[in-house]
Amino acid sequence: MDLPHDIAGSGPTLILVHGVVHRRQAWNALLDQLTPYRRVVTVDLPGHGESAALEDGPDMMDQLLEELSGFVRSVTPPGERPHVAGNSLGGWLSLALAARGEVASATALSPAGFFVNHAxxxxxxxxxxxxxxxxxxxxxxxxxxxxxxxxxxxxxxxxxxxxxxxxxxxxxxxxxxxxxxxxVDKGMTASFDLPPVVDATVPVTVAWGRRDLILPVYQARRVRRFFPQARILVLPGIGHVPMTDDPNLISTILLGGSSAGSRDSPD
Structure with a gap:
């Protein structure tokens, strides 16, 4: 699938992944702070923004992950391992790529998938x-x-x-x-099981808004069960979509998160 995207700036590649019902423009408020230091890629996930919807399949999350993984490879310069960051659904996808060892670092903003139970x-x-x-x-x-x-x-x-x-x-x-x-219709049965972690040295940063009403901050306690190396930040006065609440703070977090772990691809 060809995913609509924009590329701006120079430096190490940083791919930004939005959340459910959002689109790549969710990151616009951060671009002026990021693009002097990063080659920033923003993308519309399947079924969002200008992207076509996924075909019906048995595992929606696996389909999304495979589409994003292929996209990441396609927009990353040869020999480089990119950084990735995401919000909500995009945060889960970013962490899944980190678990699979496909990225240099992952920064997740209020990531989905750390529910304490089905309720x-x-x-x-x-x-x-x-x-x-x-x-x-x-x-x-x-x-x-x-x-x-x-x-x-x-x-x-x-x-x-x-x-x-x-x-x-x-x-x-x-x-x-x-x-x-x-x-939204498929979310009740979606499996947010993360892939087995193949490289626990990939730097992971997770930032969670204390005023998040969609994915409450108590879910952050579960992150280190999967990523013991994770740096956890709790952000006072910030909601579920922090890029809009405080662009300067989130830009600083993304630059910091993508400063660690840079390395060439083994491919």
Whole structure:
């Protein structure tokens, strides 16, 4: 599958992977801080943004991981092992690539997949479905309704600690994505089992917003069961999509996370 993407900047390659119902433009607020130091690649995951949807298959997460793995190889210069970072679903995918030893480092922002039990996973999917129900109820009136802060800010509060920082145009696009995204329907049965860790020396950074209402910060305690080498950061006053809440802080975390582990590819 050909995944739409953008490349900007110079330096070590850093591939940024968005979360469910989001798109590659989620990283735009960070580009000015990152591109002087990194060759930044932003990509639309299958079924998001401008990318085509996945074909129906038995294992959605495995399909996503294989598509992203192939994309990473295709955009990385020969002889280089890239860095990868992601938010939510993109965080899980980034960690899965690190577990497989395919990247120089991984930075995950409130990554999916560290549910304490099935009820915890169900709560997250239920939250998405409630928000989708609201977006669908607004229907063609959504663009008009979202112009009002009294509607827009509460609608975004589950994802952002600072919804006032979300541009109106982005809120409209994301609301539409929420109504149509197929992964919301499949999330209840999705398997977030990580691949066996083949290289525990790959540097891993996990940053979690203390005000995350989608994937609560208590899930961060489970990270070191899989990645004992992980550096864990808890971010006060930050929500589920931290790139919007505090672009400067997240840029600093991504630059730090992608400063470790640089090495040439053995291929």
């Amino acid at each position: 915890d996973q169900a709560r997250t999917i239920y939250t998405f479905r409630v928000l989708r129900g609201i977006a669908r109820a607004l229907g063609p009136n959504a663009p008009k309704a979202l112009r009002y802060k009294a509607v827009r800010y509460p609608s975004l509060a589950a994802f952002f600690a600072r919804p006032s920082r979300v541009p109106y145009e982005d809120a409209v696009i994301d609301a539409h994505s929420l109504t149509t995204n197929a992964l």
